[in-house]
Amino acid sequence: MxxxxxxxxxxxxxxxxxxxxxxxxxxxxxxxxxxxxxxxxxxxxxxxxSRDELIRALADDMLEAFFVAVQAAADPADRAEGRLMRGYIKASFDVLLQESSPAEHVALVSAVFKAPGVADLMRKDKVRWEAYFADDGLDPQRLLVILRAADGAAIAGLYEGGHSHEDLEHIREILMNLTRSPGPLS
Amino acid sequence: MxxxxxxxxxxxxxxxxxxxxxxxxxxxxxxxxxxxxxxxxxxxxxxxxSRDELIRALADDMLEAFFVAVQAAADPADRAEGRLMRGYIKASFDVLLQESSPAEHVALVSAVFKAPGVADLMRKDKVRWEAYFADDGLDPQRLLVILRAADGAAIAGLYEGGHSHEDLEHIREILMNLTRSPGPLS
The missing domain is CATH 1.10.10.60 (Homeodomain-like)
Structure with missing residues (x-):
């Protein structure tokens, strides 16, 4: 080429x-x-x-692409607390619903994210997400449970022999509803 | 040998x-x-x-070991609703807190669970878990969010450059507290 x-x-x-x-x-x-x-x-x-440099660039690209997708998915007309989290849920589940193989996605993530030098990129990315969600108005306990449950939906397909679209849409709706009150979950 | x-x-x-x-x-x-x-x-x-037979046996062994660990972790003296879920949370986080590398665990799971014939084992396992939790007294919405958040805690370490024990203990305590009311989360 x-x-x-x-x-x-x-x-x-x-x-x-x-x-x-x-x-x-x-x-x-x-x-x-x-x-x-x-x-x-x-x-x-x-x-x-080098191969390490390529794998680091791939990790950086994946982290960046997801951050951009979440920002793009947050509705600018939505002014209520939880707006950014609704963008996160929408972007995460869009990826899952399009994915043919949860195992290949997770294999990619686990292979890339254990490569040399990638842990530093991920720590910086974590700080960026914390700053992003800081202004979203959700209680930190509610924020954390919703985030972890959205991440868990990504891996559940792996343990359950593939993603069921019906199951993914079900948990997405539950999580979307949980973004609509700001206080701690009870 | x-x-x-x-x-x-x-x-x-x-x-x-x-x-x-x-x-x-x-x-x-x-x-x-x-x-x-x-x-x-x-x-x-x-x-x-064959190699496929060995990988299937490994998948079966991993699913069985986790099911047994959850049963063993459920406190027989605990009679309240959510008892089985508390066992699930305890067993899941015990694994995570002992693990040196979330990436290797996830690499193992994704490699094994995409092998031929393993999807059937996983579908049977899913049915077993549904039966297990059916008598736990938690609303299905609360049950699903807690389960997905516990699964998500397992993968979060992968995205964040390794598990922090402090973060794991924090989300574990939040999830444990959420098992103590039976109704839907709000």
Whole structure:
């Protein structure tokens, strides 16, 4: 692939890396990723100097994409407490409802997030989420339970042999309703 | 290893398979598992006729071990509604608090649970859990949110660069408190 559009090549490599790592784990070779992306190994190494650097870039890309998706999903016309959390729930479940295989998604996340240097990215991301939710007006106890339950819905499909759309829509509606009062859950 | 104690050999192989699959994914060879277990390939194949059969046995073993751990954690002197859920929370968080690497646990679960034939085991397991919780006296909405939040706590460590014991104990206490009223959460 000629280097006419470096941003596009970078995007192609990151997408290919996500597919290959989801299928085969973080131990996958640079060659396999380059092959999947349809670029030469030299071309890939021009964008990412090592496999570790590529995996870190993939982690950063996944964290960033989810943060952007949540912001985009929060309704600007909604002025009530819990608005940001409703965006989070909407974005999370949109991903789950589109996903064909919860196991591959979780395999990707677990492979990428144990790679060297990624823990620092995740700690920074956690701080960003705390700042994001600080102004949402929900009691911290309610906030935490809803967040954890939304995360749990993502992994439940894994334990239960695949996501059922009906089950996902059911828990999504329950969580959406729980965002509509600000105080602690009781 | 001489076949003096077939149950012990079987246990050794399952434990070795769990370690190797956690590190290297479900694509790992029978030879690698046999090596880790310290048994010959022939010895391993005497207990499990194929890699798929071994992975299914591992999934079954993990599901069974967790079910037994939850039953053991439910306090027989506790007679109040939510008793079984308190056992579930206790057993789940005991696992998380002992775990060194959430990424390896999740890698193991995702590798094992996408293997051929495992979805059927999981669907049966789901039915067993529904029957287990049916007599616990909690409203289904409260039950589902607590369950999903407990599952979510397991994956949160993955997204946040490792489990913090303080965070785990905090969400565990919140969830325990939520088991003490039977009606829907509001």
């Amino acid at each position: 000629a280097e006419r559009d470096p941003a596009k090549t970078r995007r192609t490599v990151l997408d290919a890396a996500a597919r290959v790592v989801a299928e085969r784990g973080a131990g996958v070779s640079i060659d396999a990723i380059a092959r999947e992306a349809g670029v030469s190994k030299g071309g890939l190494l021009h964008h990412f100097r | 001489a076949e003096r104690d077939p149950a012990k050999t079987r246990r050794t192989v399952l434990d070795a398979a769990a370690r190797v699959v956690a590190e290297r994914g479900a694509g790992v060879s029978i030879d690698a598992i046999a090596r880790e277990a310290g048994v010959s390939k022939g010895g391993l194949l005497h207990h499990f006729r």
